[in-house]
Amino acid sequence: MSEPNRLASDVPRLETGSDSVQIVWPNGEHSRHLYYWLRENCHCAQCTHPDAWERMLDFLAIPLTIAPASISSDENGVHIEWPPHDANCQGSYYSWTWLDSRRAEGSARLDRKCRARAWATSNLDKASLSVDYSEAMTGDSPLLRLLAYVDDMGIGFVTGMPVEERTVMALAERIAFIEESHFGRYFRVESKPNAENLAYTPRALLPHNDLGSRRHPPGVQFLHCLVNDATGGESVLVDSIACAEELRSNDPAAFELLSTCRVTFSSIADDWHIVNRATVIDVDEDGDILGTRCHPALLGPVDIEPELQMDFYRAFRRFLEIATSREMQFRFRLAAGECQVFDNHRIMHARSAFDPTSGHRLFEGCYVCRDDFVSRLEVLRRRGGDFRAR
Ligand code: OGA
Ligand code: ZN
Numbered sequence: 001m002s003e004p005n006r007l008a009s010d011v012p013r014l015e016t017g018s019d020s021v022q023i024v025w026p027n028g029e030h031s032r033h034l035y036y037w038l039r040e041n042c043h044c045a046q047c048t049h050p051d052a053w054e055r056m057l058d059f060l061a062i063p064l065t066i067a068p069a070s071i072s073s074d075e076n077g078v079h080i081e082w083p084p085h086d087a088n089c090q091g092s093y094y095s096w097t098w099l100d101s102r103r104a105e106g107s108a109r110l111d112r113k114c115r116a117r118a119w120a121t122s123n124l125d126k127a128s129l130s131v132d133y134s135e136a137m138t139g140d141s142p143l144l145r146l147l148a149y150v151d152d153m154g155i156g157f158v159t160g161m162p163v164e165e166r167t168v169m170a171l172a173e174r175i176a177f178i179e180e181s182h183f184g185r186y187f188r189v190e191s192k193p194n195a196e197n198l199a200y201t202p203r204a205l206l207p208h209n210d211l212g213s214r215r216h217p218p219g220v221q222f223l224h225c226l227v228n229d230a231t232g233g234e235s236v237l238v239d240s241i242a243c244a245e246e247l248r249s250n251d252p253a254a255f256e257l258l259s260t261c262r263v264t265f266s267s268i269a270d271d272w273h274i275v276n277r278a279t280v281i282d283v284d285e286d287g288d289i290l291g292t293r294c295h296p297a298l299l300g301p302v303d304i305e306p307e308l309q310m311d312f313y314r315a316f317r318r319f320l321e322i323a324t325s326r327e328m329q330f331r332f333r334l335a336a337g338e339c340q341v342f343d344n345h346r347i348m349h350a351r352s353a354f355d356p357t358s359g360h361r362l363f364e365g366c367y368v369c370r371d372d373f374v375s376r377l378e379v380l381r382r383r384g385g386d387f388r389a390r
Helices: 035-040 096-100 106-112 133-138 140-153 167-175 240-250 252-260 306-323 370-382
Strands: 013-016 020-024 030-034 070-073 077-081 092-095 130-132 155-159 187-189 205-208 220-228 235-239 263-269 272-278 281-283 289-292 329-332 339-343 347-351 361-368
Touching (some): 077 096, 130 133, 133 140, 133 167, 140 339, 240 252, 252 281, 252 306
Parallel strands (some): 130 155
Antiparallel strands (some): 070 077, 155 339, 263 272, 281 289
């Protein structure tokens, strides 16, 4: 990538060492790049497949002690020739932009990190997070808007959907492959006899992440309202990140327990048997909250040391108190032809009880995998631009 007309003082400088090169950036920051790291990240046509953009180079063919035969830089980036070794190379080139955005120092990685913005309900409204169905189905910009709402806030809405069965799958497939589960490609949420799921009764549902007993709960969830004529049955969405942050600041010991202690979640029925252990709160290596696996109906039996159980129950109850508090709950009523779309790891959903004798209520739902969802979003953002950054 060429960056014309740089002043000499704008151009980073190299300080070579025995096993790595230090880049001194124009703002005075330094970053260190091992020669082995530079060698294995070579993008010449011998080392990286030009179409697949995957590494062809064999890690074992590079001596761990490799150092450049020559290294130089200009206003665009760094050029390296390597001494003869077991892997052919046409010579390596790394633009300053590529090197800058791949600095490995922890502080640089944290500067690049995109953190989700936690929300409580006061600043939310359905209209400002909604996209029209036919626009999303035919235009890339409206679709991108929907995906960006879900990526940023964890939730989005689609309005004007045909009130026809299975339309939810057409919407999901506009975004990615459907992620199937033990409920199949899609599911119908209505009160029925022999319900194989609490959602198929008229009962209230506490805030939960769907299918919490699975090792990998589904990523992004769609719930399309086809009929909502019963009394009750309000929808609720809750931001797990906001709730877990609240717990961390009010009760750090409870947060610590829920984010480190694995407990069992189980779904067992005639036709399936799905049992896994996981933490309730999912925290990454930097302490940032990624989401939750909260499913009061599928928790347990709690199989941690009896001496720890009361602490666990206190912590879990505290978390549920936060998740069910008015400030955290975004409550609304879905009308026929509306669909809620949410990140099932980050967002908990719930509903109030409804009275099936007062009218019919029918939703249809399905999921797509989170990786495929984010992939679609990033490709739309790229809008056909070259991904082969060097
Ligand atoms: C579900 C569910 C909510 C609703 O089916 O997983 O939580 O509003 N449904 O019926
Ligand atoms: Zn659910």
